[in-house]
Amino acid sequence: MRILFLGAPGAGKGTQCKKLAEKYQLPHLSSGDLLRAAVRAGTAAGKAAKEYMDKGVLVPDHVLIDMFREKLTTPECAKGFILDGFPRNVPQAESLDELLNEIHASLSVVINLHTDDELLTERITGRRSCSNKDCGAVYHVKSFPPKNDNKCDVCGSELYQRSDDRQELVESRLLTYREQTEPLIDYYTDKHLLRTVSGEGDVNEIFGHVIDTLNGKG
Numbered sequence: 001m002r003i004l005f006l007g008a009p010g011a012g013k014g015t016q017c018k019k020l021a022e023k024y025q026l027p028h029l030s031s032g033d034l035l036r037a038a039v040r041a042g043t044a045a046g047k048a049a050k051e052y053m054d055k056g057v058l059v060p061d062h063v064l065i066d067m068f069r070e071k072l073t074t075p076e077c078a079k080g081f082i083l084d085g086f087p088r089n090v091p092q093a094e095s096l097d098e099l100l101n102e103i104h105a106s107l108s109v110v111i112n113l114h115t116d117d118e119l120l121t122e123r124i125t126g127r128r129s130c131s132n133k134d135c136g137a138v139y140h141v142k143s144f145p146p147k148n149d150n151k152c153d154v155c156g157s158e159l160y161q162r163s164d165d166r167q168e169l170v171e172s173r174l175l176t177y178r179e180q181t182e183p184l185i186d187y188y189t190d191k192h193l194l195r196t197v198s199g200e201g202d203v204n205e206i207f208g209h210v211i212d213t214l215n216g217k218g
């Protein structure tokens with residue numbers, strides 16, 4: 001299966017993709033996680049990306065396209081993959097189409113996680129992430145708090161708030177989503193690939209709807 005997740009910042013893409021990756025043993029390719037790893041590692045891509053991420057706007061397309069070309073052509077992705085956060089605008093979607101053509105593959109389905117703006121803001125500003133890059137567990141101060149204050153349940157490392165999860169950047173991220181990413185809903189509807197799943201409610205309930213959708217029952 002080759003699955004693509006669309007959805008606004010904080011819609012719960014990462015949360016659902018991780019569960020799906022575990023269930024189907026597929027690689028989960030999160031553009032945000034890959035970019036943050038590149039920033040931490042100080043690579044050329046990371047250096048190019050940082051100033052854009054800090055403003056809550058899109059990183060230049062070529063950075064993402066190169067990054068995903070490298071990933072999607074690895075043997076690990078031959079049996080399928082889950083894309084989370086890429087593509088994020090129409091030129092990136094067209095580049096993905098070309099890339100998939102080159103490797104004789106196509107998307108199986110595009111899942112659009114739909115969540116109201118008010119909830120998105122609460123989810124983004126309340127998110128806390130594990131500082132251990134090999135763990136990367138994600139919590140929420142209200143809906144999924146860690147058992148011990150500010151420590152990861154899985155590995156015990158400190159939790160931190162992503163620099164782009166501050167209230168003052170949320171508006172810019174949501175605006176970027178509306179202007180640049182939302183047009184992909186029409187793009188994939190026209191290709192008869194889009195399925196919309198509500199991103200509101202209990203995580204496991206949403207996951208059930210995602211699975212039903214993948215099984216053609218959604």
Ligand code: AP5
Nearest residue numbers: 009010011012013014015031032053059085088123127140
């Ligand atoms: P990225 O990291 O991709 O951020 P995003 O799309 O804004 O998505 P998020 O990670 O904020 O949210 P999510 O939908 O994964 O939600 P999550 O599951 O964590 O991108 C960051 C930046 O990188 C961009 O701004 C841009 O600069 C750059 N970038 C990335 N891709 C790019 C591209 N293709 N082109 C150019 N630039 C790019 O959930 C959020 C919170 O809610 C968590 O705390 C979670 O625990 C909680 N939660 C989740 N589901 C539920 C639920 N059902 N109930 C209650 N709480 C829930």
